[in-house]
Amino acid sequence: MMTDLPAVRGTLTADRPLDALTWLRVGGPADWLFQPADEDDLSDFLRGLDPSMPVFPIGVGSNLIVRDGGIRGVVIRLGRGFNGIAVEGDRVIAGAAALDAHVARRAADGGLDLTFLRTIPGSIGGAVCMNAGCYGSYVADHLIEARAFTRGGERIVLTPADLRFAYRHADLPEGCVVTQAVFRAAPGDPDALHQKMADQLARRDETQPTKERSAGSTFRNPAGFSSTGRADDVHDLKAWSLIDRAGLRGHSWGGAQMSEKHPNFLLNTGGATAAELEALGELVRRRVLEDSGHDLQWEVIRVGDSLPQPAAD
Numbered sequence: 354m355m356t357d358l359p360a361v362r363g364t365l366t367a368d369r370p371l372d373a374l375t376w377l378r379v380g381g382p383a384d385w386l387f388q389p390a391d392e393d394d395l396s397d398f399l400r401g402l403d404p405s406m407p408v409f410p411i412g413v414g415s416n417l418i419v420r421d422g423g424i425r426g427v428v429i430r431l432g433r434g435f436n437g438i439a440v441e442g443d444r445v446i447a448g449a450a451a452l453d454a455h456v457a458r459r460a461a462d463g464g465l466d467l468t469f470l471r472t473i474p475g476s477i478g479g480a481v482c483m484n485a486g487c488y489g490s491y492v493a494d495h496l497i498e499a500r501a502f503t504r505g506g507e508r509i510v511l512t513p514a515d516l517r518f519a520y521r522h523a524d525l526p527e528g529c530v531v532t533q534a535v536f537r538a539a540p541g542d543p544d545a546l547h548q549k550m551a552d553q554l555a556r557r558d559e560t561q562p563t564k565e566r567s568a569g570s571t572f573r574n575p576a577g578f579s580s581t582g583r584a585d586d587v588h589d590l591k592a593w594s595l596i597d598r599a600g601l602r603g604h605s606w607g608g609a610q611m612s613e614k615h616p617n618f619l620l621n622t623g624g625a626t627a628a629e630l631e632a633l634g635e636l637v638r639r640r641v642l643e644d645s646g647h648d649l650q651w652e653v654i655r656v657g658d659s660l661p662q663p664a665a666d
Contacts, residue, residue, distance in 0.1 A: 357403075358385065358398075358402065358427075359397065359398050359400075359401030359402055361387065361389065361390070361394055361397075361398055362389075362390040362391075362394045363387065363388050363389040363390040363391075363394050363434075364386075364387070364388040365385060365386070365387050365388075366385065366386045366387075366388075367384070367385055368382045368383075368384065369382055369383050369385070369386035369428070370382045370423075371383055371386075371411075371414075371419045371423065371424065371428065372419070374411065374413075374414045374430065375414030375415075375417050375418070375419055375568070376413075376414055376415045376417075376474070376566065376567065376568050376569075377414075377417070377418060377566060377567065377568050377619075377621045377625075377627075377630060378566060378621055379418065379419065379421070379621060379625060379626060379627040379630060380418070380419025380420065380421065380423065380424075380627055380657060381419065381420065381421050381422045381423025381424075381627075381657065381658070381660075382423040382424075383409075383423055383424040383426070383427070383428040384423075384424070384425055384426055384427065385426070385427040385428065386427075386428050386430060387427050387428070387429050387430070388429075388430050388431070388432050389429070389431065389434065389435075390434055391434045391435075392434075392435075392502070392508070392532055395429070395431075395502055395506075395530060395532070396502055396506040396507075396508060397506065398506070399502055399503070399504060399505060399506035399528075399530070400505060400506030400507075401506075402427065404504075404505075406426055406427060407424075407425060407426030407427070407528075408426060408427050408429060408504055408528040408530075409424055409426060409427070409428050409429070409528075409656060410428075410429045410430070410431075410478070410528075410529075410530045410531075411428055411429070411430050412430075412431075412449070412450070412475055412476040412478050412479040413452070413474075413475055413476050413479075415474035415475035415476075415479070415568060415569060416474070416475055416479060416483065416568050416569055416652070416653055416654055417568060417653065417654050417655075417656070418568065418627050418630055418631060418653055418654070418655045418656070419627060419656060419657045420627045420628070420631070420655065420656065420657035420658055420659045420660075421626050421627045421628055421657075421658075421659065421660040422657055422658030422659055422660050423657055423658060424656060424657045424658070425657075425658065429530055431448070431449050431450040431476075431478065431530075431532065432450055433450070434448075434450075435448040435449050435450040435451075435478075435532055435533075436448045436450040436451045436452075436455075436476075437451065438451050438455060438456055438459045440459060440460060440462075440463035440465060443465065443537055443538060443539075443540065444497065444535055444536065444537055444538075445459070445460045445463075445465060445467060445535070445536045445538055446533065446534075446535050446536075447477045447533065447534055447535075447536070448477065448532065448533055449476060449477050449478030449481075449530075449531045449532050449533060449534065450476050450477070450478065451476060451477050452475070452476055452477075453470040453471070453473045453474070453475055453476065453477060453480055453485070454470065454471050454472075454473075456470055456477060456536075457469075457470040457471035457550060458471070458547075458550070460536075460538055460546075461541070461543055461546035461547050461550065462543055463543075464540055464541060464542065464543050464546075465538035465539070465540060465541065465546075466538050466539045466540070466541040466546055467495065467536060467538045468488075468546055468549050468550050468553065469486060469487055469488050469489075469490035469491075470485075471550040471553055471554065472487060472550075472553050472554060472557045473485045473486075473487060474569050475569075477531075477534050478530075478531040478532070478534075480492050480534075481496065481499050481516075481523060481531050481534050482523050482525060482531060483521050483522070483523070483652075484516075484518045484519065484520070484521060484522055484523050485521075486579050487579045488553065488579070489579075491518070491579075492518070492523075492534075492536075493513060493516075493518035495536040495537055495538055496513055496516075496518075496534060496535070496536055497512075497513075497535040497536065497537050498510050498511060498512050498534075498535050499511045499516070499531050499533065499534045499535070500531070500532050500533040500534075501525070501529050501530060501531045501532060502529065502530045502532060503526055503528070503529055504526070504527065504528030504529065509529075511525075511531075520573065520574075520577050520578060521573050521652055560614070560615060561612075561614065561615045561618060562612045562613075562614045562615055562618050562620065565612065565618070565620045565622075566620060566621040566622075566623075567612070567618045567619060567620050567621070568619065568653045569618070569652075569653070570592065570617050570618065570652050570653075571592070571611075571617050571618060571619040571634060571637075571651070571652060571653050572592040572596075572617055572634075572637075572638075572649040572650060572651060572652055573592065573649070573650045573651070573652045574590060574591050574592050575590045575591075575592065575595070575647045575649070576590035576591060577590075590647070591617075592617045592649055593615055593616050593617035595641045595644070595645050595647055595649065596611060596616040596617055596637055596641060596649075597616045598644060598645060599637070599640045599641045599643075599644040599645070600640075600644075601616060601636075601637050601640055601641075602616040603616070604633070604636075604637070605622070605633070606629055606632055606633040606636065607624075607625055607626065607629035607633075608621060608622050608623055608624040608625030608626070608629055609621065609622070609625045609629040609630040609632070609633040610622050610633070611633065611637060619633065619634055619653065627655075627657075627659075628659060628660060631655055631659075634651065634653075637649065
């Protein structure tokens with residue numbers, strides 16, 4: 354493991370376990386975890402880092418499986434210096450570490466409608482990288498620009514045209530770290546917006562295992578879009594429906610389980626390894642392919658080195 358790393362003003366920790374930094378609470382250590390003090394600290398570090406050293410940015414770990422062998426290279430996690438939120442006219446400016454829910458609430462306070470973010474777990478940086486969305490709205494519908502730093506430490510501004518948004522996808526350069534996003538939002542009455550979000554939360558809690566240890570939706574919908582929440586929404590090509598049809602609601606492997614409440618949620622029921630979670634997910638993919646012909650694609654990001662583990666049956 355390389356030890357000759359650039360000096361930093363933030364925190365640089367060697368051999369840092371990552372399980373506590375993900376919602377699923379699994380994963381081995383990163384060679385290094387860097388938590389920059391601010392953008393200048395981040396830029397200087399990236400510029401001075403050996404180009405051969407891999408870099409992997411993470412947010413709050415809400416959509417992530419870190420494999421049991423951990424991550425080789427530097428994991429970058431943004432913190433307090435990157436979580437500011439400001440409302441200026443019809444724009445909301447949010448740091449990449451700001452939680453989606455906090456941005457939605459702050460926007461509503463200012464009479465702007467970013468309510469779709471309220472029920473999305475995670476932070477703004479991840480929302481940009483995944484073109485997060487629900488109830489028929491996506492980051493792509495509101496983003497004006499995102500500020501980021503390249504692997505070489507150069508500050509860049511990315512437009513929606515640069516990012517080429519697609520369903521659960523944005524086209525970001527390898528090793529690029531998003532630090533801020535600017536959104537445009539429609540006006541709305543603050544009380545009505547807060548009530549709308551309360552209704553969305555109640556609906557989510559009725560249908561999703563929000564009290565369990567999960568990473569949100571495990572697989573992308575073959576339909577190519579998120580649930581709209583409308584009465585005319587159909588479920589034939591929703592991942593949860595295909596998993597249910599294959600008889601895998603509640604199916605388990607070791608400490609991993611597909612939720613009884615929402616079968617597209619992969620749960621750590623207690624003591625699961627990353628390998629068990631990933632093996633159950635691959636089992637689900639095989640069974641759904643056999644049952645319906647649909648090849649489910651992971652929405653949860655899986656990174657790092659695996660350790661030897663038997664396959665699920």
